[in-house]
Amino acid sequence: DIQMTQSPSSLSASLGDRVTMTCRASQSIGSYLNWYQQKPGKAPKLLIYAASSFQSGVPSRFSGSGSGTDFTLTINSLQPEDFATYYCQQSYSSLWTFGQGTKVEMK
Amino acid sequence: QVQLQQWGAGLLRPSETLSLTCAVSGGSFSSSYYWTWIRQTPGKGLEWIGDINHSGGTNYNPSLKSRVTMSVDTSNRQFSLRLSSVTAAETAVYYCARRTMSQLPFNYNYYYYMDVWGEGTTVIVSS
Numbered sequence: 001d002i003q004m005t006q007s008p009s010s011l012s013a014s015l016g017d018r019v020t021m022t023c024r025a026s027q028s029i030g031s032y033l034n035w036y037q038q039k040p041g042k043a044p045k046l047l048i049y050a051a052s053s054f055q056s057g058v059p060s061r062f063s064g065s066g067s068g069t070d071f072t073l074t075i076n077s078l079q080p081e082d083f084a085t086y087y088c089q090q091s092y093s094s095l096w097t098f099g100q101g102t103k104v105e106m107k
Numbered sequence: 108q109v110q111l112q113q114w115g116a117g118l119l120r121p122s123e124t125l126s127l128t129c130a131v132s133g134g135s136f137s138s139s140y141y142w143t144w145i146r147q148t149p150g151k152g153l154e155w156i157g158d159i160n161h162s163g164g165t166n167y168n169p170s171l172k173s174r175v176t177m178s179v180d181t182s183n184r185q186f187s188l189r190l191s192s193v194t195a196a197e198t199a200v201y202y203c204a205r206r207t208m209s210q211l212p213f214n215y216n217y218y219y220y221m222d223v224w225g226e227g228t229t230v231i232v233s234s
Contacts, residue, residue, distance in 0.1 A: 034220040043202055043224035044153070050211055050218040087153060091219040095168060098153035 002026050002090050006099035012107040019075040021102040023088035028068045032092035035064055035073045038101075039084045047086075048073065078104070109134035111225035113203045115188075119232045125190040129203030129225055130183070137161040141206040142179065142186040143221055146199040154199075158206055159186055193232045200227045 003026035013019050023033065031051040036044035046055045048064035051071055061076040075082055083106055088099040115127030129142065143158040157167035159177040167175050176189040190197070205223040210216070 030216070032218065036221075043204075043227050044221075045224070046220055046222045049209065049220035049222075053209070053211060053218075055220075055222060089153070089220075094166060096155040098155075100152050 001095055002029060002093050002097050004088055004090055004097050004099035006086075006088055006102050008102060009100065010103040010105060012105050013078050014107045015078055015080065017078045019078055019082075019104060021073050021086060021104075023066075023071040023073070023099050025069045025071075025090055025092075029090045029092035031067050032090055033064075033066065033071050034089045034091060035062075036087045036089065037082075037084045038087065044087060075104075109205065109223045111203050111205065111223055113201075113225040113228050115201075115228055115230070117229055117231060119193055119230065120234055121194055121232055122192050123232075125193050125197070125201075125230055125232075126187065127201055127203070127228055127230075128185055128187045130185045131205075132184070136181060136184045139208050141166070143204045143206045144177065144188045145202045145204060145221070146197075147202065147227075148196075148199040150196075156188065156190075156201075193230075195232045195234075198230065198232045200229050202227045 005024045007022050033051045035048040038044040047058050047062050052064045063074045065072050085101045085103045087101050110132045111129050113129040141158040141160050144156040147153050159165045159179050165177050174191045179186045203225040204221040207222045208217050
Protein backbone atom coordinates (compact mmCIF):
# COMPACT_ATOMS: atom_id res chain seq x y z
CA ASP A 1 0.00 0.00 0.00
CA ILE A 2 1.10 3.56 -0.62
CA GLN A 3 1.25 5.43 2.68
CA MET A 4 0.28 9.09 2.72
CA THR A 5 1.69 11.21 5.53
CA GLN A 6 0.39 14.70 6.19
CA SER A 7 2.03 17.37 8.28
CA PRO A 8 1.35 19.05 10.51
CA SER A 9 -1.53 17.09 12.03
CA SER A 10 -2.98 20.41 13.17
CA LEU A 11 -2.18 24.07 12.94
CA SER A 12 -3.51 27.28 14.39
CA ALA A 13 -3.95 30.29 12.16
CA SER A 14 -5.70 33.65 12.02
CA LEU A 15 -8.01 35.12 9.46
CA GLY A 16 -6.04 36.44 6.53
CA ASP A 17 -3.05 34.18 7.16
CA ARG A 18 -1.35 32.17 4.46
CA VAL A 19 -1.50 28.51 5.44
CA THR A 20 0.59 25.70 4.02
CA MET A 21 0.34 21.99 4.68
CA THR A 22 2.19 19.07 3.17
CA CYS A 23 1.50 15.53 2.08
CA ARG A 24 4.20 12.97 1.44
CA ALA A 25 3.74 9.67 -0.38
CA SER A 26 5.74 6.57 0.50
CA GLN A 27 6.61 6.16 -3.17
CA SER A 28 6.41 8.30 -6.26
CA ILE A 29 2.83 8.90 -7.40
CA GLY A 30 3.41 11.39 -10.17
CA SER A 31 0.63 13.96 -9.99
CA TYR A 32 -2.03 11.47 -8.89
CA LEU A 33 -2.85 13.44 -5.77
CA ASN A 34 -6.15 14.93 -4.67
CA TRP A 35 -7.00 17.27 -1.81
CA TYR A 36 -10.29 17.31 0.11
CA GLN A 37 -11.75 19.58 2.76
CA GLN A 38 -13.96 18.18 5.47
CA LYS A 39 -16.02 20.04 8.04
CA PRO A 40 -17.46 18.36 11.15
CA GLY A 41 -20.43 16.15 10.37
CA LYS A 42 -20.05 16.63 6.63
CA ALA A 43 -18.67 14.58 3.78
CA PRO A 44 -15.30 15.49 2.31
CA LYS A 45 -15.36 18.03 -0.49
CA LEU A 46 -12.97 17.90 -3.43
CA LEU A 47 -10.72 20.95 -3.70
CA ILE A 48 -7.82 19.99 -5.95
CA TYR A 49 -7.19 17.05 -8.27
CA ALA A 50 -4.13 15.99 -10.22
CA ALA A 51 -2.01 17.80 -7.63
CA SER A 52 -2.76 21.31 -8.89
CA SER A 53 -6.02 21.41 -10.86
CA PHE A 54 -8.91 23.30 -9.33
CA GLN A 55 -12.26 21.67 -8.87
CA SER A 56 -15.03 23.83 -10.26
CA GLY A 57 -16.33 26.33 -7.74
CA VAL A 58 -13.34 26.17 -5.40
CA PRO A 59 -12.07 29.62 -4.40
CA SER A 60 -8.84 30.69 -6.01
CA ARG A 61 -7.18 31.19 -2.61
CA PHE A 62 -6.66 27.41 -2.58
CA SER A 63 -3.75 26.06 -4.57
CA GLY A 64 -1.91 22.77 -4.83
CA SER A 65 1.57 21.93 -5.99
CA GLY A 66 4.07 19.13 -6.11
CA SER A 67 4.75 15.88 -7.89
CA GLY A 68 6.46 12.60 -7.16
CA THR A 69 6.37 12.17 -3.39
CA ASP A 70 5.96 15.68 -1.98
CA PHE A 71 2.87 17.83 -2.28
CA THR A 72 1.59 21.07 -0.79
CA LEU A 73 -1.80 22.64 -0.27
CA THR A 74 -1.78 26.39 0.30
CA ILE A 75 -4.60 28.61 1.44
CA ASN A 76 -3.97 32.27 0.79
CA SER A 77 -5.78 34.70 3.07
CA LEU A 78 -7.58 32.25 5.35
CA GLN A 79 -11.33 32.83 5.55
CA PRO A 80 -13.75 31.81 8.35
CA GLU A 81 -15.18 28.99 6.23
CA ASP A 82 -11.72 27.47 5.75
CA PHE A 83 -11.41 26.15 9.30
CA ALA A 84 -11.70 22.45 8.61
CA THR A 85 -9.67 19.28 8.19
CA TYR A 86 -7.82 18.72 4.93
CA TYR A 87 -6.98 15.32 3.49
CA CYS A 88 -4.74 14.24 0.67
CA GLN A 89 -5.51 11.09 -1.30
CA GLN A 90 -3.50 9.24 -3.93
CA SER A 91 -5.07 7.71 -7.02
CA TYR A 92 -1.83 6.31 -8.46
CA SER A 93 -2.31 2.74 -7.31
CA SER A 94 -5.43 0.64 -7.60
CA LEU A 95 -5.73 0.80 -3.80
CA TRP A 96 -6.57 4.41 -3.05
CA THR A 97 -5.24 5.72 0.25
CA PHE A 98 -5.69 8.89 2.26
CA GLY A 99 -3.52 10.89 4.57
CA GLN A 100 -4.54 11.23 8.20
CA GLY A 101 -5.50 14.86 7.78
CA THR A 102 -4.41 18.34 8.79
CA LYS A 103 -6.82 20.22 11.01
CA VAL A 104 -6.82 23.99 10.60
CA GLU A 105 -7.95 25.71 13.77
CA MET A 106 -8.46 29.30 14.74
CA LYS A 107 -5.63 30.87 16.70
CA GLN B 108 -26.54 18.81 -10.45
CA VAL B 109 -25.61 15.31 -9.37
CA GLN B 110 -26.68 14.28 -5.88
CA LEU B 111 -26.14 11.05 -3.97
CA GLN B 112 -28.62 9.93 -1.35
CA GLN B 113 -27.69 6.96 0.78
CA TRP B 114 -29.46 4.77 3.29
CA GLY B 115 -29.15 1.54 5.20
CA ALA B 116 -29.22 -0.06 8.62
CA GLY B 117 -27.39 1.99 11.21
CA LEU B 118 -27.08 -0.56 14.01
CA LEU B 119 -25.67 -4.04 13.57
CA ARG B 120 -24.48 -6.82 15.82
CA PRO B 121 -21.05 -8.37 15.33
CA SER B 122 -21.00 -10.99 12.55
CA GLU B 123 -23.99 -9.45 10.78
CA THR B 124 -23.94 -8.08 7.25
CA LEU B 125 -23.82 -4.38 6.57
CA SER B 126 -26.04 -3.28 3.70
CA LEU B 127 -26.12 0.23 2.25
CA THR B 128 -27.60 1.70 -0.91
CA CYS B 129 -26.86 4.95 -2.71
CA ALA B 130 -29.17 6.56 -5.25
CA VAL B 131 -27.89 8.89 -7.96
CA SER B 132 -30.02 11.81 -9.07
CA GLY B 133 -29.11 14.13 -11.92
CA GLY B 134 -26.27 13.66 -14.38
CA SER B 135 -25.21 10.46 -16.07
CA PHE B 136 -25.18 7.13 -14.29
CA SER B 137 -23.19 5.41 -16.96
CA SER B 138 -20.39 6.82 -19.04
CA SER B 139 -16.95 6.95 -17.45
CA TYR B 140 -17.92 7.04 -13.79
CA TYR B 141 -17.23 4.55 -11.06
CA TRP B 142 -19.43 4.54 -7.97
CA THR B 143 -17.45 4.33 -4.79
CA TRP B 144 -17.76 3.44 -1.12
CA ILE B 145 -15.49 4.93 1.54
CA ARG B 146 -15.64 4.72 5.30
CA GLN B 147 -14.27 6.91 8.04
CA THR B 148 -13.33 5.93 11.57
CA PRO B 149 -11.65 8.00 14.27
CA GLY B 150 -8.86 5.47 14.45
CA LYS B 151 -8.07 4.62 10.83
CA GLY B 152 -9.34 7.75 9.15
CA LEU B 153 -10.66 7.56 5.60
CA GLU B 154 -10.54 4.14 3.99
CA TRP B 155 -11.44 3.31 0.40
CA ILE B 156 -13.66 0.21 0.32
CA GLY B 157 -14.09 -0.16 -3.42
CA ASP B 158 -16.06 0.90 -6.46
CA ILE B 159 -18.29 -0.35 -9.25
CA ASN B 160 -19.20 0.89 -12.71
CA HIS B 161 -22.54 0.80 -14.50
CA SER B 162 -21.67 -2.53 -16.08
CA GLY B 163 -20.92 -4.16 -12.75
CA GLY B 164 -17.14 -4.02 -13.02
CA THR B 165 -15.68 -3.81 -9.52
CA ASN B 166 -12.51 -2.89 -7.69
CA TYR B 167 -12.23 -3.83 -4.02
CA ASN B 168 -9.80 -3.01 -1.25
CA PRO B 169 -7.77 -6.23 -0.90
CA SER B 170 -8.08 -6.12 2.88
CA LEU B 171 -11.87 -6.33 2.60
CA LYS B 172 -12.27 -8.22 -0.65
CA SER B 173 -13.33 -11.52 0.88
CA ARG B 174 -16.27 -9.87 2.66
CA VAL B 175 -17.35 -7.14 0.23
CA THR B 176 -19.97 -7.31 -2.49
CA MET B 177 -20.97 -4.31 -4.56
CA SER B 178 -23.85 -4.28 -6.99
CA VAL B 179 -25.49 -1.83 -9.34
CA ASP B 180 -29.10 -1.30 -10.43
CA THR B 181 -28.95 0.86 -13.52
CA SER B 182 -32.70 1.02 -14.00
CA ASN B 183 -33.11 2.70 -10.63
CA ARG B 184 -29.75 4.51 -10.75
CA GLN B 185 -28.63 2.90 -7.52
CA PHE B 186 -25.60 1.07 -6.28
CA SER B 187 -25.15 -0.96 -3.13
CA LEU B 188 -22.59 -2.22 -0.66
CA ARG B 189 -22.71 -5.39 1.38
CA LEU B 190 -20.03 -6.15 3.95
CA SER B 191 -20.34 -9.44 5.76
CA SER B 192 -19.19 -10.50 9.21
CA VAL B 193 -18.73 -7.00 10.56
CA THR B 194 -16.91 -6.32 13.79
CA ALA B 195 -17.05 -3.48 16.29
CA ALA B 196 -13.92 -2.04 14.70
CA GLU B 197 -15.98 -1.39 11.57
CA THR B 198 -18.16 1.12 13.33
CA ALA B 199 -17.79 4.08 11.03
CA VAL B 200 -19.42 6.66 8.84
CA TYR B 201 -19.87 5.12 5.41
CA TYR B 202 -19.93 7.37 2.37
CA CYS B 203 -20.89 6.77 -1.22
CA ALA B 204 -19.18 8.90 -3.84
CA ARG B 205 -18.74 9.34 -7.57
CA ARG B 206 -15.33 8.67 -9.04
CA THR B 207 -14.68 10.90 -12.02
CA MET B 208 -11.94 10.79 -14.62
CA SER B 209 -10.34 13.80 -16.29
CA GLN B 210 -7.62 14.30 -18.83
CA LEU B 211 -5.61 17.48 -18.50
CA PRO B 212 -4.67 19.62 -21.52
CA PHE B 213 -1.45 18.51 -23.22
CA ASN B 214 -1.32 15.49 -20.92
CA TYR B 215 -1.98 11.91 -21.99
CA ASN B 216 -2.70 10.75 -18.46
CA TYR B 217 -6.12 10.25 -16.92
CA TYR B 218 -6.66 11.49 -13.39
CA TYR B 219 -9.24 10.12 -11.01
CA TYR B 220 -10.92 11.74 -8.05
CA MET B 221 -14.15 11.69 -6.05
CA ASP B 222 -16.10 14.81 -6.87
CA VAL B 223 -19.59 14.06 -5.55
CA TRP B 224 -20.27 12.55 -2.14
CA GLY B 225 -23.29 11.33 -0.25
CA GLU B 226 -24.04 12.70 3.18
CA GLY B 227 -22.75 9.64 4.98
CA THR B 228 -24.42 6.92 7.04
CA THR B 229 -23.29 6.17 10.57
CA VAL B 230 -23.09 2.44 11.14
CA ILE B 231 -22.58 1.19 14.67
CA VAL B 232 -21.59 -2.40 15.30
CA SER B 233 -22.30 -3.42 18.86
CA SER B 234 -23.52 -6.42 20.76
